[in-house]
Structures are given as C-alpha cells and as structure tokens.
Amino acid sequence: MKRFAIHTIALLACTLLIHAQNDRYSEVKPLPESSKVTAAKVLDHFVEVTGGKEAYEKLKSLSMEAEISLAAMNIRGNMHLQAKAPNRLHTRMEIPGLMVIEQGFDGETGWNKDLLGLRKMEGVELANFAFTADFAHMVNWRESYETTELMGETVLNDSPVYVLRLKPKGEASEMVNFYEQKSGLMVRTDQVQQTPTETVRVETTMSDYRDVDGMKAPFKLEQKLPHMTAVTTIKSVAYNIDIPDALFAMPKQ
Amino acid sequence: MRHEHRRRLLTLILTLAVAFGLAAEPVTEDAPVVDRLRVVDQIGERLTGDMREKWIELRREFADDLQATEEVNDLYNLLNEMLERLGLSHHMIEPPGPEDAGDEMPEFDMGRGYIGMTVQLVDDRMLVVRVDSESPAAKAGIRPGFELVSVRGVQMREVVERLERHPGRLTQKRYFATDGVSALLSPPVGETVELVAVDGEGESREYVLEGLEAPGTTSQVGNLPPLTVRVEVRELDGELGYIHLSIFMPAVLPLFNSAIDRLRTKRGLILDLRGNPGGMGMLASPIAGKLVEERLSLGVSRMPDGEIRYPVFPQPAPYLGPVAILVDESTGSTAEILAAGLQEVGRALVVGRQTLGAVMPSMIIELENGAKLQYAVADFVTAGGTILEGRGVLPDLPVELTRDLLLSRGDAILQAAAAALLDLKATNPKDPP
Numbered sequence: 001m002k003r004f005a006i007h008t009i010a011l012l013a014c015t016l017l018i019h020a021q022n023d024r025y026s027e028v029k030p031l032p033e034s035s036k037v038t039a040a041k042v043l044d045h046f047v048e049v050t051g052g053k054e055a056y057e058k059l060k061s062l063s064m065e066a067e068i069s070l071a072a073m074n075i076r077g078n079m080h081l082q083a084k085a086p087n088r089l090h091t092r093m094e095i096p097g098l099m100v101i102e103q104g105f106d107g108e109t110g111w112n113k114d115l116l117g118l119r120k121m122e123g124v125e126l127a128n129f130a131f132t133a134d135f136a137h138m139v140n141w142r143e144s145y146e147t148t149e150l151m152g153e154t155v156l157n158d159s160p161v162y163v164l165r166l167k168p169k170g171e172a173s174e175m176v177n178f179y180e181q182k183s184g185l186m187v188r189t190d191q192v193q194q195t196p197t198e199t200v201r202v203e204t205t206m207s208d209y210r211d212v213d214g215m216k217a218p219f220k221l222e223q224k225l226p227h228m229t230a231v232t233t234i235k236s237v238a239y240n241i242d243i244p245d246a247l248f249a250m251p252k253q
Numbered sequence: 254m255r256h257e258h259r260r261r262l263l264t265l266i267l268t269l270a271v272a273f274g275l276a277a278e279p280v281t282e283d284a285p286v287v288d289r290l291r292v293v294d295q296i297g298e299r300l301t302g303d304m305r306e307k308w309i310e311l312r313r314e315f316a317d318d319l320q321a322t323e324e325v326n327d328l329y330n331l332l333n334e335m336l337e338r339l340g341l342s343h344h345m346i347e348p349p350g351p352e353d354a355g356d357e358m359p360e361f362d363m364g365r366g367y368i369g370m371t372v373q374l375v376d377d378r379m380l381v382v383r384v385d386s387e388s389p390a391a392k393a394g395i396r397p398g399f400e401l402v403s404v405r406g407v408q409m410r411e412v413v414e415r416l417e418r419h420p421g422r423l424t425q426k427r428y429f430a431t432d433g434v435s436a437l438l439s440p441p442v443g444e445t446v447e448l449v450a451v452d453g454e455g456e457s458r459e460y461v462l463e464g465l466e467a468p469g470t471t472s473q474v475g476n477l478p479p480l481t482v483r484v485e486v487r488e489l490d491g492e493l494g495y496i497h498l499s500i501f502m503p504a505v506l507p508l509f510n511s512a513i514d515r516l517r518t519k520r521g522l523i524l525d526l527r528g529n530p531g532g533m534g535m536l537a538s539p540i541a542g543k544l545v546e547e548r549l550s551l552g553v554s555r556m557p558d559g560e561i562r563y564p565v566f567p568q569p570a571p572y573l574g575p576v577a578i579l580v581d582e583s584t585g586s587t588a589e590i591l592a593a594g595l596q597e598v599g600r601a602l603v604v605g606r607q608t609l610g611a612v613m614p615s616m617i618i619e620l621e622n623g624a625k626l627q628y629a630v631a632d633f634v635t636a637g638g639t640i641l642e643g644r645g646v647l648p649d650l651p652v653e654l655t656r657d658l659l660l661s662r663g664d665a666i667l668q669a670a671a672a673a674l675l676d677l678k679a680t681n682p683k684d685p686p
Contacts, residue, residue: 072618075475098474098503115506116538117566192559197535200559226558227299227616227630253569 024190025176028163030152039148042162042179043141049184051215056139059215060085063238068093069231079232088248089133104248105133111250116197118253124194127171137168144168151176156187185209185216200225212237289319289328295620296332296346299628301557304339311335329624341629342611342642343586349623364441365481366464371528372401372438373581374416374430375654379409381450382654383527383664389462395450398660402449402457404437424645427582428609431528440464453660472502474533476617476625484508486515489523493671494572497525498540501532501587506539513543513572521674522572523667525579527605531586534563534614541591542568544576544600551594554614554631561614561631563590575677576601577670580646585609590633593646597637603648604670610645 031037047053064081077095090104102113103121110121110129121129131137137144151163161178168174178188188205202225206218219234290312297308315335322328329348336344369388372379379401384391401409412434416426440446445461452458469483483499486508494516498505516522522544537551542565551563578592578601589608595601613629620626634640650673652666662668 070475073475073616074619097472115503115535116564117542117568119566196562196564197538198559198561200556200561226556 025151025163028152028154031150037150037162039150039164039166040142042150042164042184043138043148045184046179046186047139047141049216050138050209053139055214056136058240059135060240061243063236063241063243064234065236066232066234068095069233070228071231072228082243082247083133083135084243084245084248085135087130087133087135088243088245089129090247103129104250105129106245106248106250107133109250112195113251118251119196120250124171124173125196127168128173128191128193131168131170131172146170153181154178156180159187161187183209185218213239215239289322290316292328292332292346292620292622292624293319293335296336296626296628299618299626300339304341307339308335311338340643341613342609343613343615343627343629346620346624346626349625364439364444364464365467366440366442366444366446367467368438368440368446368462368464370395370438372431372434373583373654374413374427375656375659377413377417378656379412379430379434380654380656380659382659389465390460393460393462394452395460396453396660397663398453398656398658400451400656401434402451404434404448405446407437409434422610422643424582424607424609427606428585431583442466469499470504472504474502476619480532484512485525486512488516488519489667489671492520493674494519494522495525495667496522497527498529498588500529501534501536501540503533503536505532506536509540510543510568514570517570517572519574521575521577521671521677523577523579523670523674524601525667526584526588526592527579527581527666528583529585529588530583531588531611534561534587534590537587537591537594538563538565539568541565541595541600543571544573544595546571546573549594549598550636551590552633552635554633556631563594565594575674577650577674578603579605579666579670580608580648581606581666582609584646585611589641589646590635593635593639593641596646596649597635597639602650602670602673603646604650604673605648605652605666606654607647607651608645610641610643612641 047056061084062082066079066081068077068079069075075095075098077093077098079091079093081089081091083089087107088105091102093101099115104111110126112119112121131144134144141148145166146169147167149165151165153160153162155161156178160181162181164177164179166175166177173191173194175189175191177186179185180187186206188203190201190203192199192201202223205222206220207222208218208220209216210219217234217237221232223230223232293312297305297312300308315331318331319328322331325348329346332346336346367388368390369385370381370390371383373382375382381395381397381399381401384395384397403409412430416430438446438448442464445463447459447461449457449459467481467483469481471479472482473479480500480502482502482504483497484505485495485497487495489495494512496509496512496516498509541551545565546567548567549565551565553563554561576595578595580588580592580603584592585608589610589612592601592603592608596603612633614631614633615627615629617625617627632640632642650669652669654665658665
C-alpha cells in the first residue's frame with residue numbers, strides 16, 4: 001500500500017512536470033523551412049565562440065570560486081568548484097550557520113555529503129553529475145548526446161535565441177538550452193534535477209561572459225527554482241592548476 | 254521554517270488583543286499604508302492554484318476595509334485575517350519596521366526572558382503543565398497543575414472565552430492559548446512579569462518572576478529572527494535517556510548526535526518534541542537517521558514544479574533501542590514530520606496530545622515595502638499517504654491532562670512514556686513498542 005501511494009505520487013509529479021515542460025516552450029517558433037541552421041551548427045558555433053576546440057582540449061583542470069545569494073531569503077554563501085580531466089569533479093558549497101554541501105565524482109563513484117550524511121549517488125543524479133564532470137562533453141557533443149533537436153527560436157531579453165533540446169546518452173536528464181543568435185553564447189539552460197531529496201525544474205540563466213585565458217565563461221548564473229532564485233557570481237577562475245586526485249574520492253565519513 | 258517569536262507576537266495580537274481591547278500604540282508610517290493594495294497583490298503572486306483564486310475573492314471582499322485602514326497595525330491585522338481565511342498553516346505577514354514588533358506594544362513589553370514554565374489550555378483553564386527545575390518559576394514554588402488566573406493583569410478567563418469563540422480546531426485553540434500566553438509570560442531579560450495563580454491547595458497567590466537569559470544558544474538564519482536553540486539531555490532513573498529539542502535549526506544536529514552517543518546504552522530513549530514549533534524541514538531526516546538502521550522515507554512535499562522528499566539515511570552509530578516521542582498541541586511542522594514518519598514505520602511510540610497539524614513547508618521573504626511574508630510552497634504527505642495538515646499526529650498513547658493529574662504526578666506525559674518504555678520486554682529495534 002505504501003509503495004503504491006509513493007508510486008502514485010511520483011507518477012503524478014512526473015505527469016505534472018511533463019505537462020508544465022510542454023507548455024513552457026509554447027513561445028518557441030519553428031525556424032522557416034529555408035533556414036540552414038541546424039542543432040549541429042549551433043553547438044559547433046558555441047564551442048567556437050567560447051574558445052574553440054583546441055582551447056577546450058588544452059583544458060586539463062579548473063578551479064572556480066563563487067558567491068551564492070538567495071536575496072529574497074537573505075541567505076548568502078560561497079562555493080568552490082574544482083575539476084580535472086577527463087572527468088573528475090568536486091564542489092563545496094557553504095552557507096555559514098546553515099549548511100555545507102560537498103559533492104564529488106572520481107570517474108566512477110559520485111558522492112554527496114550534507115546534513116543528511118554521506119551517501120553514494122545513484123541513477124539519474126549520478127548520471128547528471130558524471131555528465132557535468134566530463135570535460136569533453138561540450139567539445140565532443142556528438143558523442144555525448146543521444147539526440148539533439150533544434151526546437152526553433154524565440155526571444156530572451158530582447159535578443160533572438162535558438163532553442164535546442166538535448167538528451168545526453170544514458171540516464172542523464174534532458175535539457176533545453178538557449179543560444180543567443182548574435183553571439184552564439186548559451187544564455188539559458190533548463191533541466192529537471194532529480195536527487196533523493198527533490199525533483200525540481202531548474203532554469204539557469206547565464207550572463208556576464210568574460211575571457212579567461214582565451215576561453216569565455218559566464219560570470220553570473222541565475223538559477224530559478226520553484227519559489228526561489230539563487231544568484232551565483234563567479235569571483236575567480238583558474239585553468240590548468242594542480243589538483244590532487246584524492247579530492248575527488250569519496251571520503252570515509 | 255517557522256517564525257517563532259514573531260508568530261507568537263502576531264498570534265497574541267490576533268487572538269487576544271481584540272478581546273481585551275488592548276490599544277496598541279498606533280504606528281503611523283505613511284509608506285506601507287499607501288502601498289496597501291500592492292502588498293495584497295504581492296501576496297497573491299506567491300499563491301498558486303485555488304489559493305490564488307481564493308485570494309482574489311478575499312481581495313474583493315476586504316478591499317474597502319483595506320483602503321480604510323490608516324494605521325500599519327490595522328492593515329497588517331487585516332492582511333493576517335485574510336491569510337487565516339485561506340485555511341492553511343504557515344501563512345502570515347508582519348509589517349516592516351523594528352526588529353521586535355513588541356516595541357510597538359509597550360503595554361506588553363514582551364521580550365525573550367525565560368521564566369521556565371509552560372502553560373496549556375486544559376479543561377477550559379490555563380494550567381501550568383511543566384516547570385523547569387532551577388528556573389525562576391520553580392524557585393518561586395510554582396508547580397504543574399497550578400491554574401493561571403492572570404498575567405500582567407490579563408485575565409486568563411477572558412482568553413479562554415475568546416478562544417471558545419474562535420472557529421479553529423481544538424488543537425489550534427490549544428496552540429493559540431499556549432503561544433499567546435507564553436508571549437505574555439516572556440518579559441525582556443532582566444525585567445519581571447507579574448502573575449496570579451491558584452496553587453494545589455486552592456489558594457490564589459501572586460508571583461513576580463524575573464526573566465532570565467534563556468538557556469541554550471541563539472541561532473539566526475536568513476530572514477528568521479534570532480531563535481533560541483535548546484537541546485536538553487538527561488538520564489531518567491538511570492535507565493532511560495531523555496532529549497528535548499526546542500526547535501529544528503542546524504545548531505541542534507551536533508548536540509543531538511552527542512546526546513545519542515551519551516545515551517547509547519540506555520534501555521529506552523524519550524525524544525521530547527513538545528513545544529517544538531518546527532524549523533528547517535530538512536533536519537528531520539538526519540535526526541531520524543540517528544534512530545534507524547535502514548533507509549526510509551518520512552514523506553514528500555509536492556509543488557506544481559516538482560517535489561521535495563524527506564529520505565532518511567541511516568547515520569553512523571545510531572541508537573537502536575525503543576524510542577518514545579512526546580508531543581502536544583505546540584508540536585508543529587518539522588517536529589510533526591519527524592514524529593509521524595517514525596510512528597508510521599513503527600520505530601517510535603508517540604505519547605501525549607494531538608499535534609498542531611501545520612506541516613506545510615514555507616518560506617519567508619521580504620516584500621517591496623519591507624514587510625515579511627511567510628507563505629507555504631508545498632503540501633506534505635507521509636510515506637504512507639497521510640496528509641498531516643489540519644490533522645496532526647495522533648498519539649499511540651494519548652494522555653489527557655487534568656488539574657488533579659498534574660498536581661499529583663507532575664509531567665504526566667513524560668511519566669506515561671517512561672512507564673511504557675520500561676514495560677517493554679524486548680529492546681529489539683525491529684520490534685518497536
């Protein structure tokens with residue numbers, strides 16, 4: 001009975017989410033038949049304008065420090081992301097007096113440590129984290145995605161954008177990305193995040209792209225979650241620095 | 254999250270002030286009143302589905318009254334009345350202005366002073382149900398079962414009459430009574446509160462109690478006011494462990510974990526959630542994780558755009574003996590989620606009085622004019638499918654309090670739980686009480 005109840009709730013939630021997703025993109029118009037734009041061209045152009053294939057391939061590690069703000073709730077914190085090729089990732093977010101969330105992926109095992117304790121990631125959560133950790137997922141997008149669909153175009157902040165629906169291979173969640181037609185830069189990505197504690201749709205807007213060692217990176221990310229918005233402001237980015245492998249391994253406690 | 258102190262003040266204002274005609278000093282700040290309908294609309298923007306429709310109807314119904322308000326207190330009392338009409342917990346608003354709304358009510362001069370006694374509505378009377386040892390109340394000779402007659406000149410009989418006319422559920426009335434009178438009983442630290450109580454012999458006595466710094470630590474997160482976090486840990490007759498959690502804030506967790514380490518060898522554990530109004534919902538999970546050896550779910554909160562789940566992951570070195578959880582009408586929100594979740598899987602025996610039934614996860618945000626709005630963002634359903642909102646947790650072992658029982662036995666709920674745990678022959682956590 002309990003299982004049935006949980007299953008029903010989960011099913012209902014998924015149905016609502018799918019329904020909401022479809023409605024959300026009703027303003028996206030298909031491109032005219034004469035258009036020569038394709039999903040492949042948009043993705044290749046994005047790689048090119050953010051540094052180019054060669055620059056991506058030279059990237060072996062990354063360290064990024066940022067401030068996080070949930071202004072409406074008067075909550076602030078900081079985050080440190082460290083990553084290493086080919087697919088190692090570690091993030092640590094601290095909101096003083098409230099919580100510390102640490103996550104890692106060592107190429108095989110994904111883990112999460114927070115108020116609920118230390119646990120291994122599984123399923124969709126693991127697949128999404130591993131996908132993010134993959135250094136080559138953008139430059140080698142042809143291998144990373146199972147399907148790429150050019151949904152059409154719309155306007156964001158008075159600027160025309162192409163809208164792509166991308167499904168990574170494996171269990172990782174589908175995403176809908178928005179690429180500015182003028183600059184080729186990705187300005188928004190929507191994805192349903194699924195972890196043991198939540199299933200939520202997150203809409204992330206990127207802005208303030210800056211050059212760092214020949215690569216362009218957004219220095220401001222605004223994440224709209226249900227009933228709250230988190231703003232991440234990048235304070236520093238460093239490429240190709242030494243990061244010990246031990247950082248990515250799952251701790252014992 | 255709960256907005257404990259301000260909630261108390263507002264509850265008091267809403268449920269008591271009218272009854273006693275307590276004329277709060279008018280606050281006449283122009284800007285917030287001028288923006289009155291904008292505030293109404295901003296609240297509406299935060300509501301979803303049927304609630305938004307209902308809010309639009311309420312806006313229509315209250316429009317004239319809202320426009321007629323000239324003072325901030327009147328405007329916000331009306332707004333809170335409208336929010337109450339939604340029929341859901343965790344919806345309230347407080348005006349912009351001084352940190353402590355008590356500053357606006359000099360007649361009460363309410364503060365955070367601690368006198369160490371808890372009162373509840375029992376058989377239409379306000380009775381002392383618990384007195385902390387070594388507290389000002391205990392030192393003055395106040396004992397469980399004493400009947401409160403008046404506090405600062407406010408007659409408890411009138412409070413009870415007012416509550417009888419309130420349309421809410423019994424548990425809500427009980428909660429309002431405790432919450433409102435507790436605020437009256439909290440003078441600023443270092444100042445005194447005068448009260449009259451009838452003792453066990455039927456004698457009416459006057460007491461003047463000084464408000465001390467409350468035991469525990471102060472915790473402040475985001476838009477919440479500073480909250481006192483207290484984790485009381487003790488042994489009962491050497492055989493049982495006792496932990497009282499005053500609220501669910503992050504500072505509680507390391508203290509709770511240490512308490513479990515200290516009490517690990519005890520034959521049974523009593524987790525006292527009476528008077529615990531909730532706090533951060535996510536903290537129910539790691540607390541439960543210290544009491545189980547298998548993964549389980551406490552429930553789920555559903556939102557239009559997703560859901561928040563309350564999974565429990567077993568934590569290192571848990572306590573696996575029998576557990577009793579004490580509850581009453583002041584047990585709300587996160588405390589109810591924890592109690593219901595452990596009760597549902599048979600991990601804990603719930604003892605006491607029916608809980609508040611206010612479990613909707615909420616947020617507190619600042620509106621454009623500086624007013625603070627608390628609003629629910631989701632519902633909550635236990636893993637077994639029970640909706641706790643408006644129902645609360647029903648104890649496995651209900652304890653109906655009476656004045657005689659309190660006078661003769663003191664903390665009758667605690668004693669009932671202790672007796673139940675000591676009666677258990679098996680201590681196998683898989684065969685819970």
